Amino acid sequence: MQILLASTSPYRKRLLERLRVGFRAVAPGIDETPEPGEGPRDLAARLALAKARAVAANHPAALVIGSDQVAACGAVLLPKPGGHDAAVRQLGECSGRAVDFYTGLALVRIRPAVERVHVEPFRACFRALRRDEIEQYLRREQPYDCAGSFKVEGQGIALFERLQGEDPTSLEGLPLIALSRLLRELGINPLLVDE
Secondary structure, eight states, X not given: OOEEEOOOOHHHHHHHHTTTOOOEEOOOOOOOOOOTTOOHXXXXXXXXXXXXXXXXXXXTTSEEEEEEEEEEETTXXXXXXXXXXXXXXXXXXXXXXXXXXXXXXXXXXXXXXXXXXXXXXXXEEEOOOOXXXXXXXXXXXXXXXXXXXXXXXXXXXXXXXXXXXSOHHHHHTSOXXXXXXXXXXXXXXXXXXXX
16 A cells, blocks of 8 residues: 655655655645644644545545644744744743644554544653753754754753653654554554565
């Protein structure tokens, strides 16, 4: 069965490669604007499903994996900063606080019909950060395309007091434990797939 990843994210591609299931990445091309009053968990689920459905519409026999991550500090959504100044502000606002990440995961196939959605929560508790630490970290890793302005798989791990969650890969953008379970439910065991 053909497996498609509805994403062009290099982070998600690297994560999915860890499962050693053959796949191809396809850009989903959807609008990711939050709907009025939409909470972060619902937004993550809706976007993951929309991405998977968009790609499945053009590949009806393929199993399509969609994923999206939404970060929130209190009631404030944290988008990808896009640049240094926004990342400095974002990390400054997160300093000493907890940030909740919701990583939506959807599996969609049109024929035969499959549609599964899961949201994996994860909490990152930032330690109190000094401005010089923030500046130095951002200059080193430049995580400007990452929600929350950090890469936990890199030096960003030093920004935290603790991490709370069941699946650390969800913080990187694709919850592999949940994905492995959903794949097994559909008859695809990553440990038994021929490479």
